[in-house]
Amino acid sequence: MAEPKIPPSERIVSSLKQLAAETNDFDRAFAELLETIAPVESALSTLNLRVSAWHQVAGHEDRDGSYWSRSIGWAKADGQRWGIAIRRAWGHEFADQHNEETWPFKDAPSWMCIESAGKLPDLVDELIKRTKENAEKVKARAAQNRDLAAAITAALPEIIPKPVANAKGAKK
Numbered sequence: 001m002a003e004p005k006i007p008p009s010e011r012i013v014s015s016l017k018q019l020a021a022e023t024n025d026f027d028r029a030f031a032e033l034l035e036t037i038a039p040v041e042s043a044l045s046t047l048n049l050r051v052s053a054w055h056q057v058a059g060h061e062d063r064d065g066s067y068w069s070r071s072i073g074w075a076k077a078d079g080q081r082w083g084i085a086i087r088r089a090w091g092h093e094f095a096d097q098h099n100e101e102t103w104p105f106k107d108a109p110s111w112m113c114i115e116s117a118g119k120l121p122d123l124v125d126e127l128i129k130r131t132k133e134n135a136e137k138v139k140a141r142a143a144q145n146r147d148l149a150a151a152i153t154a155a156l157p158e159i160i161p162k163p164v165a166n167a168k169g170a171k172k
Helices: 008-045 109-119 120-159
Strands: 051-062 066-075 083-092 095-102
Touching: 008 083, 008 109, 008 120, 051 109, 051 120, 066 109, 066 120, 083 109
Parallel strands: none
Antiparallel strands: 051 066, 066 083, 083 095
């Protein structure tokens, strides 16, 4: 037996009511997800961590050089404060073309947040690695600059011109 045909106007009203209920459920679940991210972000903020790092969540590169990726990271995504962020990048390696969009985690497209949330332990591991690498670089650069500063200090007496006496014997 054929099912009765429901008029489009009744069908759309019924669908919109169902969509409203599903949207409310999604919004509550998404707010809960954001609450689970907040303690990690707070802990990283407390460390005063000024090293950015990204962990790739998904990506692909073709033989012709086209690529895309999605990553979760620790960065200044909003340009003002450090936080957990989501980045989408795409481009073409051989054409020297690169594009990217970056959002604070809470402002990223929800599907990217859902995809990335499980990668927080990987991000923290990446932050450990990057922080260690940067500490080693800073120490090496500081040693190099100490040598430069010592050389400059030693050379200053030769570099700075000696005061010249005028005709009456006074130094200028």
